[in-house]
Amino acid sequence: MTHATWPGSRRHSLVLSLVLVLAAAWVGCRHQDRDRLEIALNWKPEPEFGGIFEALHDRIFEANGLDIELSGGPGAPVIQMVVAGRTAFGIASADEVVIARARGSDVVALFATYQTSPQGLMAHAERGFDSLAALLAAPGILAVEPGLPYVKFLGSRYDLSHREVVPYSYSIAAFLTDPELAQQVFVTAEPIAARRAGAHPQVFLVAESGYNPYTAVLIARGDRVRDDRGRVTALQAALREGWRRYLDDPSAANAWIAEQNPEMDRESLTLAAAAQVPLIKTDATRRDGLGSMTPERWSTLAEQLKAIGVIGEVEEPTRYFIQPGS
Amino acid sequence: MSAGWAVRWLPPVGSLVVLTGLAEVAIRVGRVSPLLLPPPSAVLAVAVSESPALLSASSGTAIAVLVGLGLSAVVGVTIAVGLSTSRFIERAFYPYAIFFQVVPIVAIAPLLVIWFGYGIRAVIASAFIVSIFPVIANTLAGLLSVDPALRDLFRIYRAGPVDTLFRLRLPAALPDVLTGLRVASGLAVIGAIVGEFVGGGGLGVVILGAMREQRTDLVFAAVGYASLLGLALFGLASLASHLSLRRWHASEKELG
Amino acid sequence: MALRLSGVTRIFRPTHGDAVPVLEPIDLEVGRGEFLAVLGPSGCGKSTLLRIIAGLDRPTAGTIGWLEQGTTGEAEEARSIAYVFQDAHLLPWRSVLRNVTLPLELAGGGRAEAESIARATLEQVGLEEAVDRYPAELSGGMRMRVSLARALVVRPRLLLLDEPFAALDEITRQELDDQLRTLWLANGMTVIFVTHSTNEATFLAARALVLSMRPARICLDHRIELPTDRNASLRADPRFAAQAGILYQALLSGNRR
Secondary structure (H helix, E strand, O other): OOOOOOHHHHHHHHHHHHHHHHHHHHHHHHHHHEEEEEEOOOOOOOHHHHHHHHHOOHHHHHHHEEEEEEOOOOOHHHHHHEEEEEEOEEEEEHHHHHHHHOOOEEEEEEEEEOOOOOEEEEEEHOOOOOOOOHHHHHEEEEOOOOOOHHHHHHHHHOOOOOOOOEEEEOOOOOHHHHHOOOOEEEEEOHHHHHOOOOOEEEEEEHHHHHHOOOOEEEEEHHHHHHHHHHHHHHHHHHHHHHHHHHHHOOHHHHHHHHHOOOOOHHHHHHHHHHHHHHHHHHHHHHHHHHOOOHHHHHHHHHHHHHOOOOOOOOHHHHHHOOOOOO | OOHHHHHHHHHHHHHHHHHHHHHHHHHOOOOOOOOOOOOOOHHHHHHOHHHHHHHHHHHHHHHHHHHHHHHHHHHHHHHHHHHHHHOOOOHHHHHHHHHHOOHHHHHHHHHHHHHHOHHHHHHHHHHHHHHHHHHHHHHHHHHHHHHHHHHHHHHHOOHHHHHHHHHHHHHHHHHHHHHHHHHHHHHHHHHHHHHHHHHHHHHHHHHHHHHHOOHHHHHHHHHHHHHEEEEEEHHHHHHHHHHHHHHOOOOHHHHH | OOOEEEEEEEEOOOOOOEEEEEEEEEEEEOOOOOOOEOOOOOOHHHHHHHHHHHOOOOOOEEEEEEEOOOOOOOHHHHHHHHEOOOOOOOOOOOHHHHHHHHHHOOOOOOOHHHHHHHHHHHHHOOOOHHHHOOHHHOOHHHHHHHHHHHHHOOOEEEEEEEEOOOOHHHHHHHHHHHHHHHHHHOOOOEEEEEEEOHHHHHHHHOOOEEOOOOOOOOEEEEEEEOOOOOOOOHHOOOOHHHHHHHHHHHHHHHHHO
């Protein structure tokens, strides 16, 4: 047995191999960065993105050949980010898509999480309202986000003159202290928090009024859909699978969400996940699959937006979306 | 009129026209999405077509700004007088004045709405908080830099503290008070708009709504109106400065 | 007003550094209606002495006594002292007239009465045309005359002047010297005039003190041997030069210590 020290040639080849490995890794990383796709969320990590977190957590994206990174948060200008190319994908609502297209930006919807919009108005149950119309007709403060199309829609349908309309700042503090105040809510969020704070909220879905845009919709710029169709289709499929698993059992993804968003505790997450099921899983999705969309819904929405003067012209409804699984 | 007027106004207006023209060309040639940056012509068109709504909103903001600024002036000068009475008091309490400077108004605004309710009172409070510090700081500097010989003079005549304050220290500090108000006027507009984001009313709500409706041109137009409001206030403060100081203060005498 | 200083000393104690003695024990008596000039090298402490007399500064040791027949106390004295600084130090935001009414306003007088007294005083210094002008519009000499008028408007028993004309040109200075002496003869107040000009002291004063370098002591206390009636031509008189020379010698030797 010879105790071989490292002869020169061997040492050289070792160094060479090391360099090559490092170079390959470096090139590989760069290559990977180009493959990484960003989804910009429009709120904090919450059950409204449950299917996305499930897909990330369970490596469903990976299984579909996708490298996904999440970004965004409350107040992120998702539409602008997608239009500017800052992010490949984003989460927005259907009315934002129609408006953006009317303003000249080519964005397309790819997956509609909420078939029924979770947008609602919340009042104290002690007021005894029996309908959205009753709530809107009563006096008191109405806290809504200025400029949201549903507000204009409600304003065109109902007489809001009794109500003092003020901006909504994403806090239920004013609601808890003012028994006459009504405010905008996402049914999966504020009502749950209000109940936990000891109030008795009564919620009416905006959809009740006939205004019902798809919500938490995955969007991308038109040119990405044309040039990268393969990965778009894969993403739609991954999202569908992610939501399927999340609706089946949200606990694993919820644990992960709780880590990302310390403001939400396990109980709120569970309640929210349960509250949203009937909004996500409907007859339409049982027929066409989770996240599916119809031209009729888009057409209705566009006409509504045109009627209240937010947009000028409507488009051929199939231009607004790409059906998942197509 | 002609020569002096042209020298005064041609440079700023001229540069504005040139820069706006350049921006217009660059944005159109570059095919920038109007969602991200609308060309000046679009902003101007909206500023005109929506002028009834924008003027109405501006007047709401303007009222809050004027009241907030008025409060800043009165309370600010009073606080500065208090701080100037002794070194000990100045050291003990000036840091609280600095608090007004550094507090992030975006975080405070919701609290203001909780305390004052929705509506103009919270907006006035917001404008006040943001604009008071320059008044305090400048007035205090003016009060502390009174000519020592004049203070000796007042001592020789056995003038009491009230006489000394009203006949010597405050008039001597007037140029600094007016400088402080000039700075405060722009800040008051910012404070009011942030207050309106949370409390409602005025240009703040127009801006929020325009952003949500993806009408970037309207956002810029509303911001333009807000800037004009700030400019008008600055001009008013400068006019007040000119009228009250022109006979005796170096700063106004040079401008003639 | 007559005053007596006994053993007045002043030591400056800065927060950093050693104590600086500025005035050695000064003993001095000034008679009623006297015109006293105080001379000394720059920085010797003559301004400090004046400020102590004015009440703007406290002596470290020693006393100041006032001898006034018929006075009832400090309040009376207070109104009776006027001070003229080296710079006019007018209130720039007030007109000439309102600058001169200031001491009367501070004493609580009525507006109309104050204005008429002020106008009269301004006439005394030859500024009746300038009553509505502002200090920024006046020349150095005119501003100094306003300052004088402001000092005289309260009819002071004691007028203190700290190198008031030093910043002015020679001609204006001599004019103002003339005017001051005339006013003194007319009003009869006691005047203490600090200067570093031996010529000025000789022309104006009946008596001159020469102080040494810091810490200041009195090197010379000299009665000016010149007639009471003085006019501009006196400056050419050889007696004038002789008197000035005495003061100058004392200044030199005090400077050398």
